[in-house]
Amino acid sequence: MDPSDQKHFTVVDYVIFAVLLAASMAIGLYYALSGGRQRTTQEFLMADRSMGCLPVSLSLIASFQSAVAIIGVPAEIYTHGTQYWFIGCAYILGLIIPAHVFIPVLYRLRISSAYQYLELRFSKTVRICGTLTFIFQMVIYMGVCVYTPAFALNAVTGFELWGTVLATGLVCTLYTTLGGLKAVIWTDVFQTVVMFAGQLAVIVVGVLRTGGVSEVWRKVWEGNRIAGLDLNPDPTERHTFWTLGVGGIFLMLSLYGVNQAQVQRYLSSRTEKEAVRSCYMVFPSLQLALALSCVMGLVMFARYCGEDHSDKLGSSSRDAMVVYFVMDMLQGLPGLPGLFVACLFSAALSTISSAFNSLATVTMEDLIKPHFPAMTEARATLLSKVLAMSYGLLCLAMAYLTHLMGDSVLQVALKIFGMVGGPILGLFCLGMFFPWANSIGAVAGLGAGLTVSFWIGVGSIVTRTSGMKPLPPDCRVALLSNDTTAAIQTALSNVTLSRPSGLKRFYSLSYMWYSGFNCFTVILIGLIISFITGPMKEEDVTPGTIYPLLGKLLCFLPEHLKKKLCCVTPLGQTLAPPQRSSPPQHKESNGLVGASQEEMESFLPEAPFVEYETAV
């Protein structure tokens, strides 16, 4: 093992790290042995629909806040300045819209998988297409999540790369498989706290060792790292207020509105109110998480700018550099390097466990149950556990794929969310907001959305115009005299002035617009195809699956015109409580909170679907 390992890690550090893993396992065991002992899919996958808003909200942040953000955001701030911080603006609408549009519709349908919605609204085919797209998205995302902390630690401390990947995957698979969603949510709570503690420790030590807050501020100011609001409307500009603050809303909607990992948490809430409240409570914590990682980037800049570390590191990766800086900064403070490693792994474990559990849920609910309606509850639960475990193993394989990529990890993760999550968001929006959309339109829209998204995504990789400005290899330039800096900046802006044209310009769309653009493509193509093949009629749409968005936006129009334009009449009423009992095919998930054992045993998955698809 690398000698630097000993330099950074003392016994206390190993103990702290071991405590994290042991506590996570213990929570898993606790929920395996208490409550209903994970003997029903209702408990294993839905936490008995009994969760309160505090654990749910912390768990909601944990789902998509992984080591990728802990390492990637400081790397981004260190290299490009604080412009990325403006993504915080997108959190406002990005959480209000899920709370008041997606949660009410999905919660009132009493479903278990978000993709059940697609069957209720469109058809079985659309549901399966949606599910498969989601599985694809989460499996590649998981690869990035497992790989990132392992890679960074390996580069700096000499921890065995694949050993770390294996350990993360195994611990996580174990407690997820043992304790089900309850264990996943409660470990998330614990791990989120560890994550914040680790980041805070790094910042405090960093500020103290740099010479105080005012010194840090002076250095980042002189180093040009504080960015003003960039209102450049160019959609190919990587980070501007528009790409981050507006494009980011769609990114947030695809994660917090329709992603199964999050929807499952909303659905596991005791009441709809509790679910909405937990969504609101995400806002301050998510802002805190963003602020901590941005400030960490700034502190690192203040402390290290001008020093060249790539020779010691043997890697030019900015992500590995962040871990190097942190370890260097915490040197000689026993326990803190261990806390930071625990912070990285908390972030990773909480994301991977959510992914495992949500993948097991959709595979069970959407792909298996509908085909084996006679399966017993015991068998279904066993199968869910086997599924959670198989996805664990699959994610190890995916980590290897990420190993072969080598972009900034933050950008890779956000690109996956945009390229695959964007079209899924489009599918849900098409269903919820546009009553005319039919299932042919939905499938065609999703297909077109994915095609265009991969066309741009792969195109941007091939032509290497990710919109990233060429920057000097290290930030020494920032500390040179103002003249030199100005000269270099002019040179840089000249580079960006020679804009690519035609297809290349299309490929250089900022990755922050991927979600919004792909969502829009799905809706557009979906509507066109629906109108060609015969739009859905009002009486054919399952009640409770439409959100009267158009009606609300056009509230100034007279009633008869609105009715004509929006097709569905009972606009105001579509969301009224009566839905609770309406979809007959959801026996398995109906009010099981206090259900008796017999009711559990006799549950019948997916009765044949009501014929409503006449629009074709």
Ligand SMILES: CC(C)(CO)[C@@H](O)C(=O)NCCC(=O)O
């Ligand atoms: C997804 C957002 C923007 C939501 O806050 C943020 O958590 C983030 O940048 N996440 C990166 C992906 C990850 O941490 O795995």
Ligand code: NA
């Ligand atoms: Na996480």
